[in-house]
Amino acid sequence: MKYHKIDSKLFIKNRKNFAAQMQAKSLAVFNSNDIYPIGADSTMPFEQSRDIFYLSGVDQEESILVLFPDCPNEKHREILFLSETNDHIAVWEGEKLTKDAAFETSGIKTVYWLKEMEKIMFEIMTQAETVYINTNEHYRANVETETREDRFTKWLKNKYPAHRVAKSNPILQRLRSVKDQIEIDLMQQACDITEKGFRRVLGFVKPGVWEFEIEAEFMHEFLRNRSKKFAYTPIVASGNNANVLHYIENNQQCKAGDLILLDVGAEYANYSSDMSRTIPVSGKFTDRQKQVYNAVNRVKNDATKLLVPGTLWAEYHVEVGKLMTKELLDLGLLDKADVKNENPDWPAYKKYFMHGTSHHIGLDTHDYGILTEPMKEDMVFTVEPGIYIPEEGFGIRLEDDLVIQKNGEPFNLMRNIPIEVEEIEDIMNS
Numbered sequence: 053m054k055y056h057k058i059d060s061k062l063f064i065k066n067r068k069n070f071a072a073q074m075q076a077k078s079l080a081v082f083n084s085n086d087i088y089p090i091g092a093d094s095t096m097p098f099e100q101s102r103d104i105f106y107l108s109g110v111d112q113e114e115s116i117l118v119l120f121p122d123c124p125n126e127k128h129r130e131i132l133f134l135s136e137t138n139d140h141i142a143v144w145e146g147e148k149l150t151k152d153a154a155f156e157t158s159g160i161k162t163v164y165w166l167k168e169m170e171k172i173m174f175e176i177m178t179q180a181e182t183v184y185i186n187t188n189e190h191y192r193a194n195v196e197t198e199t200r201e202d203r204f205t206k207w208l209k210n211k212y213p214a215h216r217v218a219k220s221n222p223i224l225q226r227l228r229s230v231k232d233q234i235e236i237d238l239m240q241q242a243c244d245i246t247e248k249g250f251r252r253v254l255g256f257v258k259p260g261v262w263e264f265e266i267e268a269e270f271m272h273e274f275l276r277n278r279s280k281k282f283a284y285t286p287i288v289a290s291g292n293n294a295n296v297l298h299y300i301e302n303n304q305q306c307k308a309g310d311l312i313l314l315d316v317g318a319e320y321a322n323y324s325s326d327m328s329r330t331i332p333v334s335g336k337f338t339d340r341q342k343q344v345y346n347a348v349n350r351v352k353n354d355a356t357k358l359l360v361p362g363t364l365w366a367e368y369h370v371e372v373g374k375l376m377t378k379e380l381l382d383l384g385l386l387d388k389a390d391v392k393n394e395n396p397d398w399p400a401y402k403k404y405f406m407h408g409t410s411h412h413i414g415l416d417t418h419d420y421g422i423l424t425e426p427m428k429e430d431m432v433f434t435v436e437p438g439i440y441i442p443e444e445g446f447g448i449r450l451e452d453d454l455v456i457q458k459n460g461e462p463f464n465l466m467r468n469i470p471i472e473v474e475e476i477e478d479i480m481n482s
Contacts, residue, residue, distance in 0.1 A: 053111055053280075053321075054278040054279070054280050055278055055280075055320055055321035056278070056321075057157075058109055058157075058234065058238070058321060059234060060109060060156065060157060060158055060159040061159070061234075062109070062232055062234040062235065063106075063107060063108050063109040063157075063158050063159055064158075064159040065232065066106055066107050066227065066232075067107050067108075067119060067130060069227050070107060070119065070220075070223055070224070070227060071119055071121040073223045074119070074121060074184065074218075074223075075182050075218060076122060076181075077122050077179075077180055077181040077182065078120075078122070078180060078181065078182035078183065078184060078218065079118055079119060079120035079123070079176060079177075079180045079182075079183055079184065080118070080119045080120075080183070080184035080186070080220055081116065081117070081118050081183065081184070081185065081186065081204065081208065082101070082103050082104040082107060082108075082116070082117040082118075082119075082186050082201075082220070083101065083104065083115070083116055083186070083199075083200045083201040083204050084100060084101055084104055084110070084112065084113050084114060084115040084116070084200060085098070085099055085100055085101045085113070085199065085200060086113070086199065086200045087113050088197075097280075097281075098112075098113055100112070100113075100322065101199075101200075101201065102228075102322065102415040102416055103186055103220070103224055104116075104117050105322055105415065106224070106227075106228055106415060107119075108132065108157070108158040108160065109157045109158050110132065110134070110149065110154065110157060110158060111322070112134075112135075112148060112149060113135070114134070114135035114166060115132065115133065115134055115135070116132070116133040116166070116169060116204070117130075117131070117132055117133075117160075118130070118131040118132075118133070118173075118176070120176055120179075120180060122180075123176060123179060123180075124179060125176075125179075127161075127162050128162060128172070128175075128176050130160045130161070130162060131160070131162045131163075131164065131172065131176075132154055132158060132160045132162070132163045132164070133163075133164050133165070133166050133168070133169045133172075134148070134149055134151075134154060134163060134164075134165060134166065135148060135165070135166050136165040136166065136167065137149065137150060151163040173208075177212050177215065180215065181215065181216060182215060182216040182217070182218050183208065183212070183215050183216070183217060183218070184217075184218045184219065184220045184223075185205045185208070185209075185217055185218075185219065185220065186201055186205075186220040186221065186224075187201075187205075187219060187220075187221055188221070189219075189221040189222075189225070190416075190418070190420060191423065192418050222422075224420060225420045225421060225422050226422065226425075228414060228415065228419065228420040228421070229412055229414070229419065229420055229421035229422070229428075229431055230428055230429075230430050230431055231414060231430045231431070231432055231455070232430075235323065235414065236430070236432070236455055236465075238320055238321050238323040239320075239323045239324070239325065239413075239414070239432060239453065239465055240465050241320045241321070241323075242279070242283065242317065242318050242319055242320035242321075242323050242324060242325035243317075243318075243325040243327070243453060243465040243466050243469070244277075244468075245273070245274055245277040245278075245279050245318040245320060245325070246274075246316065246317050246318045246325045246327050246466070246469065247466070247468055247469045248273045248277055249269070249270040249271075249273040249274055249316065249318065250270075250314070250316075250327065250329060250469055250470070251470070251479070252269050252270070252272070252273045253266055253269050253270060253314070253331075254331065254470070254476065254479045254480050255479070255480070255482075256269050257306065257312065257331060257333060257335075257480065258333070258334075258335070259306065259307060259308035259333055259334060260305060260306070261305070261306050261333075262303070262304070262305050262306065263288040263289070263290055263293075263301075263302040263303060263304050263305075263306065263312075264288070264302045264303060266288045266302075266306075266312070266314070267286055267288050267302050267316075270282070270286065270316050270318075274318045277318075278320065279318040279319055279320050280319065281319055282316065282317065282318065282319070283317040283318060283319040283324035283325055283326065283417050284317065284324070284326070284417045285300045286300070286302065286314075286315065286316040287299055287300055287302075287313065287314065287315035287316065288302040288312065288314055288316070289302075289312065289313040289314075289315075289447070290304055290305075290306040290307070290310050290311070290312045290313075290333065291304070291306075291307060291310040291311070291445055291446065292442060292445050292446070292447075293313075294311065294312075294313035294330070294440065294446055294447030294448070294449075295440045295441070295442045295446075295447045297406070297407060297440075306333045307333060308333055308334045309332075309333065309334055309338070310332075310333045310445070310446065311330050311331065311332055311333070311337075311341055311446045311447075311448065312330065312331050312332075312333060313328070313330045313447055313448065313449055314327070314328065314329050314330070314331065315327070315328045315449065315451070316328075317417070322415055323414060323415055324413055324414065324415070324416065324417040324419070325413075325453055325465070325466075326413050326417055326434050326436075326451060326453055327451055327452070327453070327466060327469060328436050328438075328449040328450055328451030329450065329451075329469070329470075329471065329476075330345060330348075330447075330448040330449060330450065331476055331480065332476075332477070332480070335477060335480035335481045336477055336480075336481070337473055337477065340444070341446060341448075342473050343383065344383060344439050344441070344446075344448055345448050345450075345473055346473065347379040347380075347382070347383055347439065348379075348437055348438060348439050348448045348449070348450050349450055349471065349472070350375075350379065351372065351375045351376050351379055351437040352435050352436075352437050352450050352451075352452070354375050355368075355371075355372045355375060355409055355410070355435050355437060356435050356452070356454055356461065356462060356464070357461055358371055358372070359410070359427065359433055359435070359454055359456055359461075359462045360427070360456065360457075360461075360462075361426070361427055361428055361429050361456060361458065362426045362427065363426065363427045364424075364426055364427075365410070365423040365424075365427070366423070366424075368409070368410065368427075369408060369409055369410075372409045372437065373399055373401055376401045376404075376405050376437060376439075377391060377399070377400065377401045379439075380400075380401055380404055380405075380439070383439075385403075385404055385439075385441070386400050386401065386403075386404075404439050404440055404441060405437060405438055405439055405440070406440070407436075407438070409435060409436060409437055410433045410434055410435050410436070411433065411434055412431065412432065412433060413432050413433065413434050413453055414432060419432075427456055428456065429456055429457060429458045430455060430456065431455075431456045432453060432454065432455050432456070432465070433453075433454055433456065433462075434451055434452070434453055434454070435451065435452055435454055436449055436450065436451030437449070437450065438450070450471060452464050452465070452466040452467075452469075452471075453465040453466055
């Protein structure tokens with residue numbers, strides 16, 4: 053792994069919090085992700101299942117975590133099953149976790165090799181009445197691929213049909229949405245790496261550069277700062293490309309006078325950052341571009357103040373819609389008749405700002421969190437308003453990552469990333 057070792061007390065605490073919400077005489081099972089094939093002998097880079105990582109810190113394939121808080125054998129209250137490492141694997145693939153290394157990473161003392169899994173599972177399943185299975189129930193999830201977790205669940209339910217089945221996901225949704233300080237520190241590192249990439253890009257952009265060259269500048273800075281990749285597919289959208297919300301081709305040349313919408317973030321230790329900035333190709337905004345930019349920035353700043361404990365996500369978005377409506381009226385993009393005659397299900401402002409303002413962020417860019425429940429201290433949300441004007445040839449989105457505080461405004465993990473018009477112009481022209 054490129055990232056520095058994470059203190060195992062994070063994972064010990066996470067398991068303790070999960071176990072506290074389990075039913076009596078129950079066990080829970082979590083699997084690593086598969087390594088997915090591309091073709092021939094090629095595979096996609098391995099990405100660990102965020103749930104087993106959250107609970108153990110184990111970041112390798114073919115791993116299983118079992119939690120059984122009421123197990124009569126204390127040794128089996130927490131178990132890791134790992135793929136057995138050997139000298140041959142160490143030479144060809146690099147060293148895998150040994151049992152000692154797994155303990156140092158996770159704080160779990162009982163580690164078995166995978167070949168012992170069925171025997172040990174039989175023993176502990178005879179002592180349990182309920183088994184928690186792990187399913188992906190994120191509100192944006194649309195998964196067609198059968199995962200390793202899915203296959204294990206099928207095997208488990210077929211092998212032990214008399215056990216009651218419970219779901220891990222509701223517990224994880226609530227636990228993962230509220231961040232430990234160690235997690236916030238890791239996210240801060242991801243944001244700091246993103247800042248370095250953005251400052252590099254500000255010194256690089258000029259008329260004639262290509263969008264993919266800008267993407268490469270970000271990636272250069274990310275890798276040299278221990279990030280293995282973008283947290284999500286980057287958007288580098290110049291000119292009218294910015295009006296395609298999920299534009300990811302990044303294959304056009306940047307022209308003088310245009311703006312570039314950047315929606316880019318580094319990961320660090322599997323934790324995400326999510327930044328949007330909009331910059332002028334020529335190093336200076338036109339008066340109209342500046343007018344719209346500042347309107348978006350005001351909405352972002354005012355929306356940020358609404359992220360406090362107790363806020364409901366749906367009501368928050370209604371309030372942000374009112375902020376945006378005022379700005380669009382002032383910009384002359386809407387008039388009073390548009391607002392008076394608007395469809396309540398698709399308000400007038402949606403013509404120029406059609407996406408949501410905020411989402412949970414953490415181990416996933418669109419992280420776990422139950423949106424119908426009030427916001428809590430130490431949840432981390434993005435704030436990303438935008439105004440998109442195809443008829444004027446540009447779109448603007450600005451986005452920061454915010455930690456909700458017990459009292460007062462949220463803490464901005466991207467507070468050091470340039471965002472004001474004058475600051476961006478000064479850096480680009482220095």
